[in-house]
Amino acid sequence: MASSRPKGRKAESGTVSVPTGRRLTAESRERQIVEGAIAYFAEVGLDGHTRELARRLGIAQPLLFRYFPTKASLIERIYEEVYLKRWKLGWEETVRDASLPCLERFRRFEMDYQRTIDDYAWLRIFVSAGLKGFDLPSRYLGMVRERIFAPLLEDMRAESNLPSPQAQPLVADEFELLFGIHGALVYVGLRSRVYGMDGTADRDAVRAAMLDAALPGLLATHRRVVTRARPVNPIGE
C-alpha cells in the first residue's frame, strides 16, 4: 500500500534525479501546462486540483505556480486559448457575404461553428464556467448575438423587404429564432460531451439534417415575427 508510485523516483533518500521531469524551455513547458490543464479541467471541471494536474503532467506541483501565479490565472489563460483564440473572424465575414442568400450564410456559419465547439474541452469548460458563475459564457454568447446574429438578421430583413433595423430595431423574438436552431445544434454536442449519451455516431451529419429541416421555413417565420411585432397599419405596402 505504501510504495504505490507507478515508476521511478525511489521512496527514500529523496535526492534522485527524475526521469520524467526533463528540463524544458520555459516556452514549451508553459505550452505543455496549458494543454494539460485544458484536458484536465475539461474532464473534472474547474474545481479540479493543481496537485492532480501536476501529477498527470509528470511534474511537481509548485512548477505550475512558476508559470501561473494563481490557479485563477491559469484558468483565465484557458479561456483565451479555448474560446477567444478559436473565434474565427471568417464567421463574421460569412454572415455578411452579400454573394450568398442569408439562409446559406447561416447554414455555413453553423456547420463550421458547431464543428469548432463540438469539442470535449470547449463544451465542458464552457458549461463548468457557467455553473461557477463566471461571465465567460454570457459574454461569449453575447458576441454570437451581436457579431453573427445581428448582422444576419439585418440582411434577412432586407432579403424579405422588411424595414431595416435602423428604421425598426431588431426584437428579441428574431434573435430567439436563430438561437432556437442554434440551440438544437449545440444540444447534439451537449448530449454527447456533457450528458455522456453514447448515441449519434456522426453528429456532423445529424446537424446537417437538422439544418435541412429547419432552414426552409425560417424566412417565412421571420417575416411573421417581424410583421407581428410591428402593429402599425401597413401604408407603403
Place this chain on the structure above:
Amino acid sequence: MASSRPKGRKAESGTVSVPTGRRLTAESRERQIVEGAIAYFAEVGLDGHTRELARRLGIAQPLLFRYFPTKASLIERIYEEVYLKRWKLGWEETVRDASLPCLERFRRFEMDYQRTIDDYAWLRIFVSAGLKGFDLPSRYLGMVRERIFAPLLEDMRAESNLPSPQAQPLVADEFELLFGIHGALVYVGLRSRVYGMDGTADRDAVRAAMLDAALPGLLATHRRVVTRARPVNPIGE
C-alpha cells in the same frame, strides 16, 4: 474582524442555547436539509461544501451526517427528489393519447416537460452531475427516449402509413428529429439558468413560438427520414 458572526451565540463560554437551531422532528429537519441542499448545490455545483450548506441552514455541520451518512447519499437523495419524483406519468399517457394527432401530443408534452425542467435547481444540478461523470443525465435522457419519443415515433409511423417499428425498427435519425426540437427548447432554459444570459423574459412564450415554427414540417421530414433509411424498392406502394 473577529466577532463577525451575524447574530446570537456569544463568542466565549460556548454553552449557550442557540436561537436559530430550534429542535425539530426528524421528519421536518430532514426535509429542511433536502430542500436547502437542493438550493445550495444548484447554486454552487455538486462540489459544494457541507459546512457552507449547514451554515446556510443555520445548523451545525455534523447534524447533516446524522440524517445522511455521507455527502454522496445526500446527493443521491437530491436526485430522487428533483428528477425521479418530478417525472410525470402523465407525459407517457399524453404521447400515447390516441384521441390527439401526434404533433399535438408532442406539443403538449414538450410544453409541460419544459415548464418542469426550466427550473434553476433542475437544470444546474443536471448539468453539474453530467460534468462529474454521474450517469443520472444519460439515464434520465434514456427514459425520455424510450418512454416518450419511442412510443411517439411509433404512432407517427402509423399516422404517416409507414411500417411499424416491429416491421422496421426505429432508427437513430428519427430520434434525432425529436431531440432536435427538444434541444432547441432546453437551450432556452440553459442560456438563462446555466449561462447566465438575462435575455428572454417570457421563455414559455418563446418555446411555444418555436414549436409553432418547427412542428408543421415535422411529419414530412419524418417520412423522408424513414423512407430514405429503408433502401428497399417500394412494392406495396
Place this chain on the structure above:
DNA sequence: CCTCCTCTTGAGCGATCGATCAACAAGGGC
C-alpha cells in the same frame, strides 16, 4: 574545469475538506 543562470523540486505553511464522537439539551412518559 568552474560559474552562473534558470528550470525544477521536496518540504511545509495555513486553511479547509468530509466525517467522527462524546457531551449537551429539549421534551414526553412515568
Place this chain on the structure above:
DNA sequence: GCCCTTGTTGATCGATCGCTCAAGAGGAGG
C-alpha cells in the same frame, strides 16, 4: 418532580486544498 429517548452541538481527526520558499540540478559560456 425525575428519567430516558433523541435531536443537536463543539471539538477534533486525518486528508487535502492553494500556495510559498529555499535548495537541488541541468546546461551554456568562460
